[in-house]
Amino acid sequence: MLTIRDLIRWLPESVIELYEALGIDELYPPQAEAIERGLLDGRNMIISVPTAAGKTLLAELAMLRGALSGKRSLYIVPLRALASEKFESFSRFSKLGLRVGISTGDFEKRDERLGRNDIIIATSEKADSLIRNGASWVRRIGVLVVDEIHLLDSANRGPTLEMTMTKLMHLNPEMQVIGLSATIANGREIADWIKGEIVSSDWRPVRLREGVLLEDRLVFPDGEIQLENRNRDPVLNLVLDTVDQGGQMLIFESTRRNAESMAKKVSGALQESGETIELAERLSGEGKTAKKLAMCLRHGAAFHHAGLLPEQRRLIELGFRQNVVKVIACTPTLAAGLNLPARRVLIRSYKRYEAGLGTRPIPVMEYRQMAGRAGRPGLDPYGESLIMARSESELQKLMDHYVMGEPEDIWSKLASERALRTHVLATIASRFADSVDSLSRLMASTFYARQQDPSYLGETIASVLEFLVRSDMIDKDLTPTPLGALVSRLYIDPLSAMVMIQEIRGIRRPTVLTLLHVITMTPDMELLFVQQSDNWLEDFISEHSSELGNEKNFDWLLREVKTASMLMDWINEVHEDRIEDRYSISPGDLVRIAETAEWLMSALHRISKHMDLGVTYLAERLALRIHYGAGDELLQLLELKGIGRVRARKLYQAGYRSLEDLKAADKSTLSEILGPKIAEGVISQLKEPGVSA
Numbered sequence: 001m002l003t004i005r006d007l008i009r010w011l012p013e014s015v016i017e018l019y020e021a022l023g024i025d026e027l028y029p030p031q032a033e034a035i036e037r038g039l040l041d042g043r044n045m046i047i048s049v050p051t052a053a054g055k056t057l058l059a060e061l062a063m064l065r066g067a068l069s070g071k072r073s074l075y076i077v078p079l080r081a082l083a084s085e086k087f088e089s090f091s092r093f094s095k096l097g098l099r100v101g102i103s104t105g106d107f108e109k110r111d112e113r114l115g116r117n118d119i120i121i122a123t124s125e126k127a128d129s130l131i132r133n134g135a136s137w138v139r140r141i142g143v144l145v146v147d148e149i150h151l152l153d154s155a156n157r158g159p160t161l162e163m164t165m166t167k168l169m170h171l172n173p174e175m176q177v178i179g180l181s182a183t184i185a186n187g188r189e190i191a192d193w194i195k196g197e198i199v200s201s202d203w204r205p206v207r208l209r210e211g212v213l214l215e216d217r218l219v220f221p222d223g224e225i226q227l228e229n230r231n232r233d234p235v236l237n238l239v240l241d242t243v244d245q246g247g248q249m250l251i252f253e254s255t256r257r258n259a260e261s262m263a264k265k266v267s268g269a270l271q272e273s274g275e276t277i278e279l280a281e282r283l284s285g286e287g288k289t290a291k292k293l294a295m296c297l298r299h300g301a302a303f304h305h306a307g308l309l310p311e312q313r314r315l316i317e318l319g320f321r322q323n324v325v326k327v328i329a330c331t332p333t334l335a336a337g338l339n340l341p342a343r344r345v346l347i348r349s350y351k352r353y354e355a356g357l358g359t360r361p362i363p364v365m366e367y368r369q370m371a372g373r374a375g376r377p378g379l380d381p382y383g384e385s386l387i388m389a390r391s392e393s394e395l396q397k398l399m400d401h402y403v404m405g406e407p408e409d410i411w412s413k414l415a416s417e418r419a420l421r422t423h424v425l426a427t428i429a430s431r432f433a434d435s436v437d438s439l440s441r442l443m444a445s446t447f448y449a450r451q452q453d454p455s456y457l458g459e460t461i462a463s464v465l466e467f468l469v470r471s472d473m474i475d476k477d478l479t480p481t482p483l484g485a486l487v488s489r490l491y492i493d494p495l496s497a498m499v500m501i502q503e504i505r506g507i508r509r510p511t512v513l514t515l516l517h518v519i520t521m522t523p524d525m526e527l528l529f530v531q532q533s534d535n536w537l538e539d540f541i542s543e544h545s546s547e548l549g550n551e552k553n554f555d556w557l558l559r560e561v562k563t564a565s566m567l568m569d570w571i572n573e574v575h576e577d578r579i580e581d582r583y584s585i586s587p588g589d590l591v592r593i594a595e596t597a598e599w600l601m602s603a604l605h606r607i608s609k610h611m612d613l614g615v616t617y618l619a620e621r622l623a624l625r626i627h628y629g630a631g632d633e634l635l636q637l638l639e640l641k642g643i644g645r646v647r648a649r650k651l652y653q654a655g656y657r658s659l660e661d662l663k664a665a666d667k668s669t670l671s672e673i674l675g676p677k678i679a680e681g682v683i684s685q686l687k688e689p690g691v692s693a
């Protein structure tokens with residue numbers, strides 16, 4: 001047995017006391033193993049253990065040991081929301097005199113100031129962009145922690161993570177590398193890649209019983225439980241059984257729509273209380289989604305998916321932690337990282353739709369991440385996870401494949417053309433490689449090259465190099481052109497830049513709609529789906545055909561134009577609720593798509609300036625309009641803190657059209673329009689030096 005106090009060999013008293021104050025005394029068995037294998041002696045390590053088995057604590061100890069001997073740590077997470085969560089949690093190290101920093105936001109920044117911190121938290125995309133933009137401190141990292149390292153297997157995010165790790169290891173040969181992962185089969189292979197140890201364990205702080213739900217039977221490998229049949233729907237019987245025992249439940253659904261309708265159904269079976277009503281009343285927003293969510297919350301149920309606004313999600317999470325929300329029906333995104341354990345987990349659907357592939361069963365690893373959410377350490381005696389079957393034969397299949405099955409291997413996804421296009425350009429533009437030889441050497445040190453056929457990687461790299469030369473982003477001798485360097489810094493796919501240049505050049509008089517359409521034509525844009533009720537799109541397209549880019553595929557055109565039209569409504573100040581209804585989206589989608597559009601429009605502004613495309617000013621203004629969701633004439637007023645598009649419009653309509661107009665206004669009139677508090681804030685900003693019309 002190893003206690004936290006035993007770590008005094010490596011860590012000062014202040015660190016030991018910090019953890020003891022949190023009630024941590026004995027180390028969990030996988031933690032003890034990691035220490036024994038040299039985690040605090042600087043060994044590289046893959047720690048592959050179930051959820052809540054204390055991985056983060058190990059990373060913290062290694063970073064603290066590093067920081068106290070003057071080494072900087074970088075902690076890479078997959079999602080921005082997780083970066084904030086970790087930032088809040090690591091901020092407690094300020095008591096030890098350490099500085100913690102977080103890097104989110106603008107991709108083009110170099111962020112030299114971040115380097116003053118002892119611990120820096122960033123997403124893999126942000127870490128990648130910091131390397132591309134030449135932040136000097138990325139060459140002086142002592143400890144690298146990669147959270148959720150199994151995401152190397154993700155087609156979307158894996159290649160960026162892999163290249164970032166490869167480059168950081170290259171720049172910092174002495175750096176300690178720690179990868180935290182869910183249970184995976186080939187952790188040894190990743191450990192070999194980083195030249196480290198592997199700690200792999202199934203140990204969990206709360207016992208987990210895994211089984212299958214078939215009608216009202218909970219079937220476990222070692223026995224069965226029969227639910228009381230109070231309702232025709234077995235899911236509701238399971239919910240009532242859980243809640244009656246004082247427990248909470250997570251229900252994983254495959255789509256947002258299913259999550260919403262399940263939450264609604266569950267809310268019909270649960271009771272309102274003073275607490276649930278109070279929670280529902282704290283929910284902001286008037287749109288369809290907010291109303292649906294409020295109705296569920298009133299009964300202690302909720303749905304949770306990527307279409308919600310961050311503040312809506314936070315309210316649900318808070319309600320769940322306070323045990324006011326009893327049941328959350330969610331999409332699998334909740335399993336990825338969020339720390340919201342429950343007594344019971346139900347995986348209602350183990351199939352998922354994947355574009356181009358149809359409906360497929362989820363991997364065992366994903367099943368385990370969802371199942372692993374069952375059981376709250378210190379609160380539940382055990383957790384129960386159930387996967388739902390519809391027949392006896394399916395029950396057996398699910399039992400064999402998921403409950404008793406082994407998770408899959410992790411496979412590098414680096415060799416895709418799209419990933420390599422971006423990463424080969426970045427590697428050349430940031431002078432990581434200045435010849436085919438040095439590029440090949442770098443690529444030979446990736447996880448892909450270790451794991452899979454390097455000749456395939458070689459072929460794809462050759463075709464990508466050809467594309468980059470043809471697009472004038474690099475020369476034949478692998479020197480970046482100014483355009484190539486710019487595109488890499490802007491952090492867009494080189495193909496996006498090509499689309500922008502070609503389309504803008506192909507249109508005689510580009511308008512606002514043209515620019516919006518062009519950014520939706522790039523591979524970096526997330527597009528809306530087209531539904532039957534969208535038959536207005538065809539009329540819209542024929543009416544505006546001269547303003548649109550040259551999209552040959554009609555199905556894509558419909559999706560692009562629908563997305564562009566949504567952005568047009570947004571910048572024309574159409575109310576969010578109307579946009580939500582008209583485009584059948586949730587508020588979180590609007591926020592996300594607008595963010596992507598703003599980034600791409602700023603990139604178009606920079607490329608236009610560089611290439612003289614003639615839309616520089618228009619794109620610059622449009623990026624701002626997308627940022628605020630407002631008309632051109634409001635941009636000046638929107639620079640003021642506390643003034644959003646609705647208040648800016650009110651001021652404008654009252655005749656205040658510039659900061660000069662506002663300076664001349666009297667306090668009582670402004671108070672009438674904005675309310676006294678906001679008016680005061682505006683007046684004090686106007687008095688600040690440097691605020692001028």
Ligand SMILES: Nc1ncnc2c1ncn2[C@@H]1O[C@H](COP(=O)(O)OP(=O)(O)OP(=O)(O)O)[C@@H](O)[C@H]1O
Pocket residue numbers: 022023024025026027028031050051052053054055056057058337338339377
């Ligand atoms: N040895 C320990 N004794 C008591 N509590 C511990 C111990 N180690 C970790 N914990 C606590 O258990 C909880 C989960 O730990 P931690 O966040 O490190 O797990 P994790 O494996 O990183 O989880 P996840 O997979 O969700 O990221 C935390 O509240 C942490 O403080």
